[in-house]
Amino acid sequence: MTPERYKSKEETMPPQKHDLINQEMQDLNNDGIDRRGFLKCMAWAGTGLIWTMSGGVPVSQVFGKNLNSGKPGNFSFAQISDSHMGFNKPANPDVVATLQAAVDKINGLATAPEFLLHTGDISHLSKPDQFDTVDQVLKGASAKDVFFVPGEHDVLDDNGASYLARYGKNAQGAGWYSFDHKGVHFIGLVNVINLKSGGLGSLGAEQLEWMHRDVTHLKHSTPIVVFAHIPLWSVYPEWGWGTDDSEQALGYLKKFGSVTVLNGHIHQTMQKVEGNVTFHTAMSTAFPQPAPGQAASPGPMKVPAERLRSVLGVADLNYLRHPHSLAIVDSSLA
Amino acid sequence: MKKTAIEGFATCLIVVGILLATSPSLQATNEASSAVAEVKIDNFSFGPQTLTVPVGATVTWTNRDDIPHTVVSSDDAFKSKVRDTDETFSYTFTKPGTYNYFCSIHPKMTGKVVVQ
Numbered sequence: 001m002t003p004e005r006y007k008s009k010e011e012t013m014p015p016q017k018h019d020l021i022n023q024e025m026q027d028l029n030n031d032g033i034d035r036r037g038f039l040k041c042m043a044w045a046g047t048g049l050i051w052t053m054s055g056g057v058p059v060s061q062v063f064g065k066n067l068n069s070g071k072p073g074n075f076s077f078a079q080i081s082d083s084h085m086g087f088n089k090p091a092n093p094d095v096v097a098t099l100q101a102a103v104d105k106i107n108g109l110a111t112a113p114e115f116l117l118h119t120g121d122i123s124h125l126s127k128p129d130q131f132d133t134v135d136q137v138l139k140g141a142s143a144k145d146v147f148f149v150p151g152e153h154d155v156l157d158d159n160g161a162s163y164l165a166r167y168g169k170n171a172q173g174a175g176w177y178s179f180d181h182k183g184v185h186f187i188g189l190v191n192v193i194n195l196k197s198g199g200l201g202s203l204g205a206e207q208l209e210w211m212h213r214d215v216t217h218l219k220h221s222t223p224i225v226v227f228a229h230i231p232l233w234s235v236y237p238e239w240g241w242g243t244d245d246s247e248q249a250l251g252y253l254k255k256f257g258s259v260t261v262l263n264g265h266i267h268q269t270m271q272k273v274e275g276n277v278t279f280h281t282a283m284s285t286a287f288p289q290p291a292p293g294q295a296a297s298p299g300p301m302k303v304p305a306e307r308l309r310s311v312l313g314v315a316d317l318n319y320l321r322h323p324h325s326l327a328i329v330d331s332s333l334a
Numbered sequence: 335m336k337k338t339a340i341e342g343f344a345t346c347l348i349v350v351g352i353l354l355a356t357s358p359s360l361q362a363t364n365e366a367s368s369a370v371a372e373v374k375i376d377n378f379s380f381g382p383q384t385l386t387v388p389v390g391a392t393v394t395w396t397n398r399d400d401i402p403h404t405v406v407s408s409d410d411a412f413k414s415k416v417r418d419t420d421e422t423f424s425y426t427f428t429k430p431g432t433y434n435y436f437c438s439i440h441p442k443m444t445g446k447v448v449v450q
Contacts, residue, residue, distance in 0.1 A: 089400040089419065125402060125416060152439045156402070156416040197408050197436035198444055239378075240442040297377035300400045 073321030075182050078106045078113040078143065079227070080314050081264030082284035084153065085134045086124035091287035091300035092308060095124075096133060101333045102285040102314045103141045109316055113143045114181070119264035119282060120151030120192070120229030126158070131166055150175055151229040151265065152192040160193055176207050178214050184319055185218055187211065189228035191243045201230030201243035208245065212252050223258040223324050225317075231263040233272055233279045236292035241266050250277060258324050262315070266298070269315075269330045280328050283313035310334035372396065373445065375403050375417075378437075380445035387427060389449055394424040403443065408434040 083099045092098060106113060116138070123130035131154075138146055148167045155163050160174055171177040174190040189211070191201035203211075215224070226232065232249065235241035243249075253259045259277040267289035272279040287300040288311040295301065303311055313332040320327070369391035374381050376398050387393060395405045397417040405414040405423050411433055414423035427433070427449040437443035 091400065125418060153402070156404075156439070195438055195441040197434065197441055199441045238442070240440055297379070297399070299378065 073182055074319060076109070076111045076113045076316060076318045077115050077117060077181075078109070078314055078316050079117045079119060079262055079264075079282045080106070080285055081119040081229075081282040082121040082151065082267055082286055083118070083134055084121050084124040084284065084286035085130040086127060087286055087300075089287075089300060091302045092312075095286040096137065098309065098312050098333060099134065099137050099285045100140070101309065102312070103137055105314055105331055105333060106316075107140075107142045111318065113316065115143050115145040115147060116141060117186075117188075117227050117262065118146055118148045119227050119262060120149050121153045121264065121284075121286075122148065122151065124153055124286075126154055126156040126162060128162065131162075147179070147186070147188060147227075148175075149188045149228055150190055150192055152195070155192055160190075172210055173206055174204075176210065182319070183321065184223045184225055185215070187214065187224065187226045189226060189232075189249070191228050191230045191232070191246075196244075199244050200237060200240055201228075201232075201246075203243065203245050203249055208248055208252075211249055215252050215256075218256070220255050221257055221324070223260075223319070223326070224253055224256050225260045225262065225326070226253070227262040229263065230265045231270075231279070231281055232261050233274070235266060235270060235281070239292060239298040241292065241298070253277065258326070260317075260326050260328075262317075267301075268311075269313075271328075278326070278328075280315070282315045283311065283330065283332070285312055285314070285333070288312065370394065374398055375437075375443075378403075378440055378443055380435075380437075380443060383444070384446045384448065386448040386450060389430050390426065390428060391449070392424055392426040393447060394422050396420065396422045402439065403437045404439055405435055406438045408436065413438075 080102050084095055085099070087095050106116070122134050150160060150163045150167070154160070164171070164175055168175040171188075174193045176188055176190050178185060178187045180186070189203060190207065191203050193202070194204060195202055226249075228243075230243050231241055232243050232246040254276070257276060261277060261279045263279070263281045264284070266281050267284035267287065268281065268291065269283055270281045288303060289298050290301050310332045313330055316329045316331060318327040318329070319325070369388050371385055371387045371391055371393045373385060373393060373395045375395060378399065378401075380395070385393065395414070395417070397403050397419060400419055402416045402418045404416055405412070407413065412425045412435070416439070417423055427447065430449045433447040433449065435445050435447070
């Protein structure tokens with residue numbers, strides 16, 4: 001793959017463009033989806049898309065602001081990621097303020113999310129006071145339940161013991177778990193532990209076995225949402241943006257009609273659709289990172305102070321019970 | 335008199351022998367124990383990626399990125415705690431061999447120390 005193929009949305013569309021444009025995907029064919037066409041469409045739509053499954057081919061439609069209102073079984077949740085509490089370098093000297101802005105953004109959504117997902121790198125250095133600060137800021141969110149998975153910055157030095165003590169009370173192994181919400185099955189995975197020299201993110205045999213068991217008895221029509229820190233698709237392996245054994249995990253999900261995979265780690269939005277699976281990465285609330293291959297390293301990217309909040313953000317996800325679709329709307333903090 | 339001369343000669347030989355036997359190794363030990371080498375971490379990479387040092391050398395890694403890294407040997411010979419910006423980690427190599435290491439947070443970052 002080339003970096004160009006998965007151009008970040010930040011690059012291709014103006015952030016925070018919330019006008020609704022009636023546009024339907026025209027670039028589908030019988031084999032699947034034309035990804036270049038898909039990205040172009042994303043650039044047009046600017047806000048979010050609803051995914052519906054039709055004969056195995058995902059079809060996007062326009063996302064409407066009050067889509068959810070009043071319909072039983074529909075619900076929203078929000079994803080935040082990479083708050084890196086404790087980071088204080090020039091790319092963002094005040095990560096508390098931007099996390100607070102993310103919470104304010106979530107609290108201002110037209111449809112209140114029923115819970116939050118945090119896809120890791122809660123802290124910058126796994127320090128107790130850093131986790132404390134995040135917990136304190138998130139208490140201000142209208143949604144009281146927050147489901148976490150760890151990033152590599154949350155499991156430093158102690159292989160995740162302090163993370164587990166704080167966030168893993170209902171989790172298995174290194175912190176993985178699943179739960180159901182209004183008919184949707186959510187699976188939180190950990191791919192930042194026991195990383196091998198030269199390798200990418202890793203789920204490991206024990207977690208894969210657990211996941212296989214976890215989904216075995218679910219109906220094929222059950223919508224699945226998987227969330228983990230490092231992307232479960234090969235975004236840019238040269239920078240470690242992928243997971244070595246994600247293919248095995250995704251193999252267990254082939255039988256399901258609708259699978260959405262939500263990740264963080266790369267501090268920018270990217271989408272990809274492959275068969276029944278929609279992949280999506282969220283912005284960070286702390287600092288942006290460069291598009292794949294567009295800098296010497298994936299380190300924090302300094303942008304002019306007045307632009308910072310336009311490259312940070314949250315994702316708002318709206319689930320429609322009929323016809324089992326999930327709309328993802330990325331909102332910057334600007 | 336003659337005996338004394340022989341004894342003196344023998345003593346001299348022994349002294350020379352001891353000097354010959356010990357001084358090169360003493361010199362080598364002195365050199366090695368004071369040897370230092372540095373590895374800089376910049377842009378998610380170790381530089382130099384391969385470093386060759388004598389036995390006894392102390393290698394110091396310095397993280398110059400805005401992101402924390404670690405220095406972890408692939409065979410558990412050494413393992414740093416997480417090193418944030420400008421923090422260092424040092425390790426003294428007392429045995430010859432090839433030591434492969436990586437950053438356990440960003441495992442694409444790999445390096446090697448060859449100890450001779």
